[in-house]
Amino acid sequence: MEQKAPYRIVTSSFLAKLAALKLHSNRVAIVLGKTIYLYNTSKEEFLNDAKWLKHELCHIAQFKQYGFFTFIIKYLWESLWHGYYNNKYEVEARKAEEETLC
Numbered sequence: 001m002e003q004k005a006p007y008r009i010v011t012s013s014f015l016a017k018l019a020a021l022k023l024h025s026n027r028v029a030i031v032l033g034k035t036i037y038l039y040n041t042s043k044e045e046f047l048n049d050a051k052w053l054k055h056e057l058c059h060i061a062q063f064k065q066y067g068f069f070t071f072i073i074k075y076l077w078e079s080l081w082h083g084y085y086n087n088k089y090e091v092e093a094r095k096a097e098e099e100t101l102c
């Protein structure tokens with residue numbers, strides 16, 4: 001099967017819904033590998049939000065850089081010790097929102 005697109009988008013994701021409950025936010029995007037899972041937002045709304053898109057594309061780049069399982073472990077480890085907001089991968093993704101590329 002072709003693997004041309006750098007990412008794919010899944011809407012109304014149950015996984016993203018769980019994250020929305022956990023993070024107490026209504027619109028959520030979660031990245032696993034090259035897939036962006038959305039909850040409470042449409043693909044159009046997400047793609048039209050340049051900052052949000054850049055943030056999630058940065059996470060895709062992080063998955064690519066560290067490898068799927070390694071990145072998940074590193075990410076969870078960071079979250080455990082520093083919390084979601086200060087997790088260095090989130091800090092990096094927030095910085096990417098202001099830049100042209102991650």
Ligand SMILES: [Zn+2]
Pocket residue numbers: 055059089090093
């Ligand atoms: Zn993030």
